[in-house]
Amino acid sequence: MSNAAGTDDVHVLSNWGASGERYAFQKQVPSRIAYQPSVTWGYSVPPSATAYCWTKLLLDRHTKLSDFDDGALGNLGEGHHERIMELPPGKSVESVVTDYLALLYKHMMRQLEQKISAALLDVIPIDFWFTLPAMWSIRAQNMTRDAALRAGFGSREGDAIYLISEPEAAAVACLQELTLPGSSHRAVNVQVRPCPGD
Numbered sequence: 001m002s003n004a005a006g007t008d009d010v011h012v013l014s015n016w017g018a019s020g021e022r023y024a025f026q027k028q029v030p031s032r033i034a035y036q037p038s039v040t041w042g043y044s045v046p047p048s049a050t051a052y053c054w055t056k057l058l059l060d061r062h063t064k065l066s067d068f069d070d071g072a073l074g075n076l077g078e079g080h081h082e083r084i085m086e087l088p089p090g091k092s093v094e095s096v097v098t099d100y101l102a103l104l105y106k107h108m109m110r111q112l113e114q115k116i117s118a119a120l121l122d123v124i125p126i127d128f129w130f131t132l133p134a135m136w137s138i139r140a141q142n143m144t145r146d147a148a149l150r151a152g153f154g155s156r157e158g159d160a161i162y163l164i165s166e167p168e169a170a171a172v173a174c175l176q177e178l179t180l181p182g183s184s185h186r187a188v189n190v191q192v193r194p195c196p197g198d
Contacts (some may be wrong), residue, residue, distance in 0.1 A: 015109055016043050031056060033086055033100045043125040050081045055100065059147075060133070060140035083110055084091075094147055101151035109152075125158030134165045160170045 016029040018161065029042040034049035045051045087093060113121050130148060132141060141163055154161040164172075 001157070009014065016107070029104075031100065032082065033096065033103070035091075037101070041100055046062060048081075050083060052083050052086060052088055052096060054085050055087065056144070057085070057094045057133075059097060059143045060136050083105060094143060097144070097147040098150045101148055101153065105152040122186045125160070127160050128153045128154070128161060129162045129164055129169070132163055133171045136165075136166050 014027055018160070030045075030053065032045055032051040032053040033039070033041045033055070034045045034051045036049060037046075040046065040049065087096060112126075116124070128148070130144060132144060136144075145161060145163060149159050153159070
């Protein structure tokens with residue numbers, strides 16, 4: 001999260017659970033969700049629960065595990081029963097992604113409220129940026145946006161959702177660092193020349 005244009009002002013959310021939990025403070029949270037015995041997500045999924053992971057990749061129907069992927073991916077973690085790119089019985093990919101994003105949204109808004117106060121949060125519009133795999137289809141992009149909207153992102157007045165490919169997001173961050181005032185990096189001129197015969 002950031003309230004400024006510079007990447008130095010970005011604050012990484014690292015509180016993903018109760019303070020007593022082993023992995024409560026990390027820079028990332030696993031994209032996994034369990035429905036039994038209760039709905040849990042991320043680091044709060046108990047070791048005995050069956051967790052569904054990387055479900056978002058199923059939004060693009062052309063994504064699949066290849067022959068080169070490690071078969072052990074189906075059982076990651078300490079005692080966790082991980083189901084990689086599988087769906088729980090009776091659930092669609094859209095509903096699982098929406099459920100996960102709804103839990104993420106609720107947790108994130110709670111963290112923001114603690115950081116800046118509920119009163120201030122109520123009047124501040126938020127831009128939510130979702131990074132997507134570079135090769136995703138338009139259909140998968142639209143399904144991601146729809147799931148995010150159903151989960152609560154962009155639901156408040158003034159809030160907005162934006163999608164950006166992962167390589168574009170990385171390039172923006174790098175270029176922004178190079179162009180900040182006082183940067184020790186010098187500007188680089190790039191000339192693009194057409195190939196002979198074009």
